[in-house]
Amino acid sequence: MAGNSFGQLFKITTFGESHGEAIGVIIDGCPSQLPIDLDFIQAELDKRKPGQSKITTQRKESDTVKILSGVFEGKTTGTPIAMIIPNEDQRSKDYSHNTDVFRPSHADYTYHTKYGIRDHRGGGRSSARETAARVAAGAVAKLMLKAYGIEVFAHVSSVGKIDAPNVDITNADAFIEQREQNIVRCVDPATAEEMISFIDGVRKQGDTVGGKVSCYITNCPVGLGEPVFDKLHADLGKAMLSINAVHGFEYGSGFSGAEMLGSEHNDRFIHDAEGNVKTLTNFSGGIQGGISNGMPIEFKVAFKPVATIMQNQPTINAAGEAAEIQGKGRHDPCVVPRAVPIVEAMAALVIADHFLRNKTVIL
Template structure:
């Protein structure tokens, strides 16, 4: 059973390779009656596209979206929405000389073992360009969620050795797009930019942490005992290339807390049940509590670096050295922000439909 489909009630299937003709996504399960313009998709794709700033790869792609189906007179009809982007600035020749070499930190070797053949140009299917389909589909999910008062915001909270101070949600919203590193703590952002620059000069790369926050999610979504909301979020995030850890709420810190500290006391707030703290990150027993959902993902440093590395020639089956040319991002988290938002939106809209909060057929009902 192949794995290019995500979601159950709101289901996306992505396709396409880094240097193929095009990349795209089919989104099935979008309820009818949602006004949808290409611009709503494009604005999210613009946030992830290459060449957008000095912290991203210089590959120049407009990544202009075409919507091919599922819309009639400006509204969704409940039928599948097919969206695609043509590849334009695909310089494949730079990959010819490394086609048999396993790039360290990349999927070349296991792909070869699995399929016996691979499109080596730019990583083929394992390229981060695959996330175009996720972001396009996520843009639709966000539009739907917005109608139900749900907002999703991601931001960079650590890059290299720099950590941001905790910021209130308003400041995150306001500062998010002010700097190319997408860190709401502008002082930290300044330092992060320097660290990115230093890494680039050293022909190296750095990692970081992206935090995703979802507000307005009603209590009770998620499906015990396996399709728990946090389980599906963990899968969604870990399915993004380069993510090596996922935390919910107190996350990693929970291991050193006592029950009396970790437990969030229940309180009444405006005649509604809430919790005083939110160590749970908005999820208990796999179900949303009504509090903000908080997730953090650790992103490894970009594996493509412009320095010689030890590796093997998969054809000759012998050790050798590799020098990757190509065009790389010196760090991934800033461009991963819209991807992480998309994945969170996809999980939440899927579960909102699954648990009856959003009508599966039509928003007009």
């Protein structure tokens, strides 16, 4: 109810502030007997952690995950899986100059007003650090989905006005391997180079820039999604919009579909060589009537530029007086490279949840 849980049957609850003792997550509802590969979970976290390259924040945190419960002799037991990630580099002095002022386009003012109290050492609960807990939980969801052959993978498809061309999504492993070749996590090498160079220029100006992440889910069975409110794309949309800095979500034809004619947009059903039902086009983005149709699920997420810039900005303080926010600290010039594992994690959590929900339907 207070907004810290996500999912119905594969349900997570995250906790922790950026500058407290630890952040963490409880997964309640993960099936029993699932083998847990702790190295895989850690590797997912490593893709999100700060300090990875010149185009991410220079903060250094190891983001080491520890499992407290729910796993016995390497397998899930059906009981809640608790994972914590201790906070290490809590250099809160970096933030002490901002104790009293409301940073523009941050959550300082809204938290202060809503709760009447605010952990001013960084973003507190509103910090993107909270998403590390999601990545840990999403890694467990991925392990479950992989056991059923379902793949979830994403890459950076835009930075500023630089867009990647369409990419091949037939092989998830090849996609991910190719993506990890560059620090911006764009599958297309030429575009990646252009993006990196652009972000580096933005960084040097003490500025930030937005971008987009495209995500794909393949080998998903027909039938996931619950009409009428919990349509699969509605839950994916909510999951994505709950990630810090996300301002837009579209699936299949998306916003451009609003400009099309029905005769162009309808996806014609066919049987493929193996006798499976497919569609010739995929403007539906793998989802019809809110339910997966067996085609690849495709969606795109828009991230605004990070609000913390290395430039001084006028603002007001809690007393309502004019103040200036100083451009200090260590932040990301562009959030999308580190957002890729977060998008994947949230997508995996949605699919895992609907996978379990779908198993309960038919008598």
